[in-house]
Amino acid sequence: MAKGLDVGTMNLLSARQEGDETVFVQQRNSFVEIDYSDMADQMLSRSDVLHIRKDDQVYIVGDDALNFANIFNEETRRPMQAGILSSDEKSAIPMIKLITEQVVGDPQYPSERLFFSVPADPIDDDTSTLYHQKTVESLLSDMGYDPEPINEGMAVIYSELADKEFTGLGISFGAGMTNVCLSYYAVPVMKFSIARGGDWIDEKAAQATGTPVDKVTSVKEEDFALDFETDVGGIEGALSIYYDNLLDYVIENIINEVDEEDIEEGLDVPVVVTGGTSTPDGFEELFAERLAEADLPFSIQGVDRAENPLYSVAQGALVAARSEEERDGTATAAAASAEDADEAEAEAEAENDD
Ligand SMILES: Nc1ncnc2c1ncn2[C@@H]1O[C@H](COP(=O)(O)OP(=O)(O)OP(=O)(O)O)[C@@H](O)[C@H]1O
C-alpha cells in the first residue's frame, strides 16, 4: 500500500487506505522552544506530547506547541514559510522531520511508495522550491520510503476531478501559498504558485486594523463568512478586503500564465477550490463571481469547493501514489505474461522444429 503526504506551511497531513476507508493523520507544522525545568519535565513525562530535549532546551512540536506556548508565554515558530522550508529558522529541518515521522509513521514494507506535495515555483517571488523538495525527499528516504514529489495543484486535480477525467482547474488556497494547476486529461498544462495565502491575508488585515496577527487569525477561523455584509473598520471588513484582493490577484495571474493553445475550443473548464483558506462560507460564490467578471481565455463550467478543504491535497497524493502502484503492478503483470507468451511461443517453435 502506498501513502500520500501533504507538506503544508501550516499543516502536515498523511493519507493511507485501510479497506474502504482513507485514514488521515494531521499535525500542525509548528513548534515551541522552552527552557528545560522540573515543571516542564513533569508535564511532558505524563503526556504523549511530541517533543525532543536538546541540552537545556525542550522542543514541543505539532498540535501541542500552541498550548505550551500559551502556558510558558513563548511564541510558536514554524519550520516552513510561504510554502517552503524557512531559511530564517535554524531548527526547521529537525522539527519538520519529527512532525513528518509522527504523521506518516514507519513504512509498512521497505521502500513503500509515498507521494508528497510540493508547490510550484512562485511567480511573484524569486525563491526556488528545489532545496525544499530535495530536503523533504531525503528525510523520507532516510525513513525507508520511496518518495516521489507531486505538484500540489495536480494533487487537487487527482482528488477532486476524477469524474471529469482529471480535466479542469484545481486551486489550493493554503496558508503560505496559493497553488494553481490546469490539467487536461491528467496532464498539467499550466501550473504556478503565488506566495500569498491565508498568512498574507492575516498579516495585511492585522496591519490595517492595528490588531495582533493571532487575533485576526482566530476571528477568521472561527466565524468569518464572505457574505456581502460589510463591517467597515472592523477585522472582518479588513479580512473581506484582502480575500477579495487575493482572488483578483490569482485571476490576474491565471490570465497571464494560461496559453490559449492548451485549451480545447469550446471546453467548459470545471474549477475546484480547496485548502484551509477556501473554508469561509461564500468563498466559492465570490470566486465564481470574480471569474465571471474577468476576461478569461476560456469559459467556466462552475466552481466547486472540495468536501474537505484540509484533506484534499493528501488525498490526491494518495490517489496518485496508488494509481502508479497499480499501473506498475499491471505493467509488471503484463510484462510477465508477455514473457510467458514469448516462452510458450519459443517452446512451441522448438517442438515444431523437432
Ligand atoms: N475555518 C477557516 N476559515 C478561514 N481560514 C481558515 C479556516 N481554517 C483554516 N484556515 C486557514 O487556512 C490556512 C491553512 O490551510 P492549509 O492547511 O490548506 O495550508 P497549508 O497546506 O498548510 O499551507 P500551504 O499549502 O500554503 O503550504 C491558514 O491560513 C488558516 O488560517
Ligand SMILES: [Mg+2]
Ligand atoms: Mg497546502
